[in-house]
Amino acid sequence: MKLSIKAPAKINLSLDVLHKRDDGFHEVEMVMTTIDLADRIELTTLDEDIIKIESSGGYVPSDFRNLAYQAADLLKKECNRNEGVHITIDKHIPVSAGLAGGSSDAAATLKGLNELWDLGLSIDELAVLGAKIGSDVSFCVYGGTALATGRGEIIKSIPSPPPCWVVLAKPAIGVSTADVYRNLKLAEVEHPDIQSMVAAIERKDFNQICYLLGNVLESVTLEDYPDVSHIKNQMERLGAEGVLMSGSGPTVFGLTVHETRAQRIYNGLRGFCNEVYMVRMLGETE
Incomplete structure (x- = not known):
């Protein structure tokens, strides 16, 4: 079978x-x-x-x-x-x-x-x-x-976020999750507002979701791996409404509701790394 x-x-x-x-x-x-x-x-x-x-x-x-x-x-x-x-x-x-x-x-x-x-x-x-x-x-x-x-x-x-485009870019480096957690200085990081993020998702408030994006592990990975920081800066420059590193990295994602903008971000990042993807937010159980 x-x-x-x-x-x-x-x-x-x-x-x-x-x-x-x-x-x-x-x-x-x-x-x-x-x-x-x-x-x-x-x-x-x-x-x-x-x-x-x-x-x-x-x-x-x-x-x-x-x-x-x-x-x-x-x-x-x-x-x-x-x-x-x-x-x-x-x-x-x-x-x-x-x-x-x-x-x-x-x-x-x-x-x-x-x-x-x-x-x-x-x-x-x-x-x-x-x-x-x-x-x-x-x-x-x-x-x-x-x-x-x-x-x-x-x-x-929780409910799914509003539909949008997600552009992902992964530089050709590896990041040790264990090392990132080991080097995390919790007393010095800015903690994301989790409950406000949940509330924004429940309201389907795309702009607020983008504003509230946050990942404390960026404080380590962006400093230790300049390639990740560079990709994040490029995504912001190319017009993504929200940009964040996923997990301990090194992948960075950008969110936008505009397909033409997503395509522009995708094309702009192809020159910086080979692994670039343009997909839709799924958000719901299948």
């Missing part, structure tokens, strides 16, 4: 870090939403009790380091399944970009295998399992738009 499922990327409209927890994780508050840039996951059942990973993208591990592999392995153990699965990942989301590509692949694998193996798990149960794999996986299980708290695994769905 075979099943194909979409795994959309996410962006952070707000990302705040409150403090470091006793378990070593950071307490966060984030507003996340999905965008129409997605990997495509194909799951094929195998009689042999193995997990095989095949990916179209470079730098994607095909063993237990892959989050989709971990998702399948976790379901097999939790639900006592002794058959295998061949997971094919058609990559479109850039790797290590702050867009939750790996987490979304894992979430899609959980949802797809739940259907393929007829496990009967609820979406909430899948999200709890997802939290064991990574902090963003729970959000990716639900999709849509949400306020995420805890270490990112406590999800409260």
